Structure formats: structure tokens, C-alpha cells
Amino acid sequence: MQKIYVLDSSVLLHDPNAILHFHENEVIIPYVVLEEVEGKKRSLENIGRAAREAIRHLDGLREKGQLSQGVLLPNGGKVRIELNHYSNDILPLKSDMALADNRILAVTLSLTREEERPVVLVTKDIAMRVKADALGILTEDYHNDKVVLPPIMEEIVTRSMDDDEVAVLYKNRYIPLQSPISPNRCVKAVLSDDSVLPLLTSPDGKRLVYQMGKGLAPWDIRPKNLEQSWALEMLNNPEIKLVNLMGPAGTGKTLLALASGLEQTIHAEIYVRMLCARPIVPFGKDIGFLPGEKDQKVRPYMQPIYDNLEFLLRARREKERERGAESVVDSAIDLLIKKRQLEIEVLTYIRGRSIPNQFIIIDEAQNLSAHEVKTIITRAGEGTKIVLCGDPDQIDHPYLDKESNGLAHLASRLNGQSFYGQVRLVRGERSELATRAAGLL
Template sequence: MAKIYVLDTNVLLQDPYAIYAFDDNEIVIPAVVLEEIDSKKRNMDEIGRHARQVARIMDNLRGKGKLHQKIALENGGSIKVELNHRSFKCLQDTFLEMTNDNRIIAVALNLMKEEEEKEEPRPVILVSKDALVRIKADALGLIAEDFLNDRVINFDDIYSGYEELYVSEESINQFYLDKSLQIKEVTPREYHPNQFILLKSMTNQGSAIGMVDKGGELLLPCLFGHDVTWGIKARNVQQVMSLELLLRSDVDLVTLVGKAGTGKTLLALAAGLMQTEDQKIYKKLLIARPVVPLGKDIGYLPGEKEEKLRPWLQPIYDNLEFLFNTKRSGEIEKILAGISSIQVEAITYIRGRSIPEQFMIIDEAQNLTKHEVKTILTRVGEKTKIVLMGDPQQVDHPYLDEYNNGLTYVVEKMKEQPFSGHVKLAKGERSNLAQIAADLL
């Protein structure tokens, strides 16, 4: 049976093409949604870009007929702009204020009542990314759903980059002796390029870490993961894997996911400094992070660009102070001023650039949208290595979550590529308190 879907503003601002995601059902856009989108169209950010894209899509549909009279879509469904807000009278006893959210709920409620009077009523479903809108709609007897079409994964099964495999003790000995192992000899499973396999003995007599080759047929030993890198040595097996990817010249894209304190930023900075300053593999170390606040924004900041960005980039400076072993305040600034090959800045300034022969680190990438992360990756030039890292469970962006952010998007889309590698770090190494807080709070 065909359904009627009433879309909230946040659905269209998250995905301008959401109207094509409901198959052959009827899509209803309340007029107040167009008003809210209109208020966002001048924003010079991702929300503003999506608002303008929605306006263009709706304008193109006008050529097929009157929007308030229902227009057929190419997927067999239809779309209609609903102008009737009189049903708000039904909500006045429950929700006193005529807010935009309540007006959207009122449209859905009015449509539901109209459908109930028909011989074959169609289900009316309100689709919103706002949990409180869904709760209020449910309290009124409306069916309310989240918009899940933009999710890269549907539940918490993000690709970890490694797997455990129990094999015979002879297979582990053969792996150490031959420096390789035919994967098909120990398991029929297929693995992604640059995926790690933790070989464990069935008799608990040994173990080994191996990395799948580009063709997915051979398991090869780690070459760099156990080395000391700019004074940093891996403390757990996931950090060994991370350093292996960070130090390999044949892996151009590295994604690191993990909770706070797992060592993502420190490992990436150490690997970048060694390959830029010591080995001279790259001409410059570029470190950037999105300017998205945690909690209430602190507003405009005085000073030049460097002074404005310092509060946002302080976590990076903290790690650099640790790696350079600085003791006094302001010492790291003097060191960086004397090393022109290290550049720390916000992602805001990356558009339009071409970045060749650099080691790029993008911190807090979970706060990037799919479009933003695509923009960053398309800036990468020849002989450049880029590292994206963050914690998908700590998203500060208002329209993103752990399932649809840019970091998760890259991890899932790039895991089949021979130039890409990924590790999900699990164990915190900052302190016992930090680890317990990350797990329990």
C-alpha cells in the first residue's frame, strides 16, 4: 500500500535529494519547511549549500506542474507542497505555541485525519532527524521515523581494519619462517587490501600480526609498526597497526578511528614529523581540523588568523609540545616558527588548494560532512599522504551522527582500495581515568 511521507526541514538540509528516497510513495513538503529552508539559503556553509540545492530541485519540479497540486517523480512517487496549516487547532490544547516544528506536525496530523475518513486510508508518516519532533508526533498518534537513507552503516558495525584468526601453531611458524602466508591455506574467507590479521594459535602457543597484500592473497609481516617513531613506541597491537599504515609509502590514505586517548593524533604527528623532518619524504607536514565547537560557541575572537585559530587547534599544539618535549610556555611557537615545513591551520582554508608532496593530518574528521571530506580528498596532489582520524561517537555537528559523518563515509567507501588502510583503536593509553571515563560516561 502506498504511503504519505511528510518531511521535516532537517531531512532536506541533510540530503537535498531525499525526496527521491521514498520509492513510489507520496511526499508532502509543508510550506513552513520551505520558509525554514529559505532562511538558511544565505549561509556560507554546508547547510546553506544544501538549502540552495533544495531550492533548485524544487524550482526544476515547477516545470512539470503546480507544486501544491502534486507532481509525479521519476521513481514513480509524487511530491506536493502542503499549504494547509489550519489543523493547528487540533494541537492547541496540547502544544500551545505555534512553532515551526508544531506546524509541521500539524500538517501531518491533518493529513492523517483526512486519510482516516477514506475507505482505504494510506498511512501518514512524519520523517524527521529531530528526536523531539518524533516524540511529540508519536504522543499524538502519528507514525514518526528517522531518515536513515543517508547512513553509511545501519548499526554499529564500522569496519575495524583487522580481524582475529585462529590457526595451527605450524601456520604461525611458517609465517615467521617464510615472511608470508597464503591466506587461502588457512581460511576460505576473503579480506580487504591492507587489512590486518591477528594470527592466534589454537593451542595458545603463539601469535603474529600480518597485513594483507594489495591482491588480498598473501599475508605479509609488519615492517615498521614495532619501530620507535620520533620517540614514540606503540603500546598495543592496534597502535602497531596504525604506525605500520602511517609509515608505509604505498598507503596514501589512512583512517584512524577510536575513543579519546587511544593515541590517534600523537601517532599521526610522530609519523608525520619523522617522514617530513628526518627522512625528507614529504616537503611539508600539514595539520588541520574542522572549526566545530563543543558546547556553546565562544563567539568572535580578536587578533590575526593564527590568534583566532589557536583555541581550536590547541589539542594539536598539546601533542606537539609532548613530541618536542617543551617545558616553557610559548616554546612550541618558537620551534614551529623556525621549522617552515610544519603548518597548522583550520580546514576552512583548504578549498581551492592543490597539495602535493605533503603529509596531511585531518583531526576530528567525524565533524565533516560527506561533501566536505570529498572536497578535502580531492585537494590531495601527487606523492601526498593523508590521514583522517576521529571518534564517530563524539560528533559535535548538529546534522551528523556516528552513522552518516564524513569519517565513517570514507572508511566504508575506501576499504576495498589498495592505497587505503584503516584501524579502529580500542585501548586508551592516555591514563586509567581517561580510559574508564571513555568507557563508562
């Protein structure tokens, strides 16, 4: 049976093309939803882009018929603008009908009582779904962009290696594979003495590669577990242009990425600059409303990156001091920025840019939508490497979850591509206290 789906603004702002993803059913957009979407169109953030795109899409459909009467969609469905079709007393407890959510609920409840077809309210707003359920309204999340990450053990290949293979591996730093494996796959090689080596499949899937034997320790940071070893292998492999590091706080995601970026930018000079960014302001607001100059506005949100950089630079200075040598890097982060070897930005300011020959780190990427991640990746110019760090289990965005965030989409859509690698770090290395607290609290 054909259904009626009522969309609220959170769905259109999350996916401007959402109306095309309900097959041969009827999609209804309450008039108040249009008002809410229109109110977001001037935002410079992704939410503003989504609002403008949704409005343009509806405007294009307007040329095919009157939206208030319904316009056929290419997929065989129909979209209609509902002009606040409700009774003022339909909601209980004399609810405030000036509130957009209440008007949307009233429209949906009116349609539910009048239509023989099932009427479903689709919203990304959890509280809205709870209120709808309390009113007896069928409701669901927007599922079109949801993906499910596979169990972590399915991402790791375990392989036994005899002594002859190990000898070849140590000599050549790789061994050929008789049967190809998907590119950039994490491989746990179990040796004859039951010790293990962290290996990666090559980008063409035809070899097992081992770089740790070269003393891989960017910026004097050495891996403390298998997952960190795989992460460093990917971070330092120039053929892997996009790296996805997932894991809870304290597992070393950001620190490893920064150490690798500093090494390849300042010492190896593979990249002209390391660019660090993170989503900082929730609900799509611009930082312009915050007091102070740009750097003053940004600093509190970027402090975790500054903390990691200060740790890395301090450790390097102490090591150089022990050797009795002059430090090979400037001691202050500000000097690195002044020399344009380091740039710390908010995501708002890197959209629209073409960024060549840079090592880009996007922290807290779990708070980005799939479209935002796509926008960032498509900014990469020739010679650029992008690293996204985040924890899909710790999402602060009101309309994203573990199955609909940008990191999950990368893992679902790009896994197996020669330019892409991903690692899920699971073991906390920040401190014993942090690790125990994360597991017990």
C-alpha cells in the same frame, strides 16, 4: 500502500537529494521548510552548500509542473510543496505557531487526520521526533545514508604461523599468501610460542607484510598494543593513501597520526607539509562571528592538536638533549608553521583547495557528514595522504549518529579498496586514570 512522507529542513540540509530516496511514495515539503532552507543558503559552511543544492533541485523540478500541485519524480514518486495546510488550533496548549517546528507538526497532523494513506514525518531532529510521537504522528529518522559497522573482530584475521614462515617473514618483511585476502587487512599472527605479531595484508591482498621489525617508531613513538601497531603500519605505508583511525578518547589516534606526519614531513621529506584540521563550529556557523583575529578564533578549537604537537616536540627535544646533540627540529610550533612545514586550519578554509604532496590529518571526523568527508577527500592532490581520526560513539553534531557519520560511511563504502585502510583502536593508553574512568563512569 503508498505513503506520504513529510520532510523537515534537517533532512534537506543533511541530504539535498533526499526527495529522490522515498521510492514511489509522495514527498511533502511544508512551505516553512523552504523558508528555513533558504535562510541557510548564504552560509559558507557545508550547510549552505546543501541549502543551495536543495533549492536548485526544486527549481529544476518546477519546470516540470506546479510544485504546489505535485510534480512526478524520476523514481515514480511525487513531490509537493504544502502551503501551510493546518488549523491554528490543531496543536494542544495553544502552541506558538510562529515557531517553524510547530508549523511543520501542524501540517503533518492535519494531513494525518485528512489522508487515508499513512503520513510519516521524517526528521533528523530527535526532539522533533519526540514531540511528533507525543501528538500521535508517525515519525522516523532519515535512514537512506545509515550504515552499520561490523563487529570489530570481523575486521581482524587471526592466523597461525610456523617457525619457517616466521623466519621468511623476518628476512623479507613479508610472506606470500596462497589465497588472497582483502587489501590492508589487520592480521594477528599467532606464533608457536603463543606470542603474536601485528601484520597487514598488502594493498593487492597477496602478501602478509611486517614492517615493525625495521624499528618502526615515527618521531620516537612506539606502539603500545596491537591496534597501534596496525595503525602505524598503515600510516607509514605510502601505498595506503587514506587511513581511517576509529576509537575512543585516549587510544592514541591523533598522537600516532601526528607523529607519523612529522616524521614523514620533516625527516623523510616525503611530504612538503603536514596539514591538520578539525570541524570546530557546530550548526554550520562560520568562525567570522567570533571575536579576534583568525588565529585567536581558531586556537581554542584546535587546542587538542596543539597539545599533542607540544608533547611530541618536547619529547624529541629532551631526547636530543640527553644525546648531547643539537635539536634537529625547531622548538616552537610557530616556527614550523612559519617554515610552512605545518599548517593548522579549520575545515572551512580547505574546501575548494587542491592539496598536493601533503600529509593531511582530520581530527574529530565523526562530526562530519558523508558528503563533507567526500568533499575533503576529493581535495587531495597527487602525492597526498589523508588520515581521519574520530570516535563514532562520541558525536556532537545534532543531526548525525553512529550510523550516519562520515567515518562510518568510509568504513562501509571503502573497506577492501587498495588505497584504504582502517583500524579501530580499543585500548586507552593516555593514563591508568583516563582508562579506568572511561570504563567505569
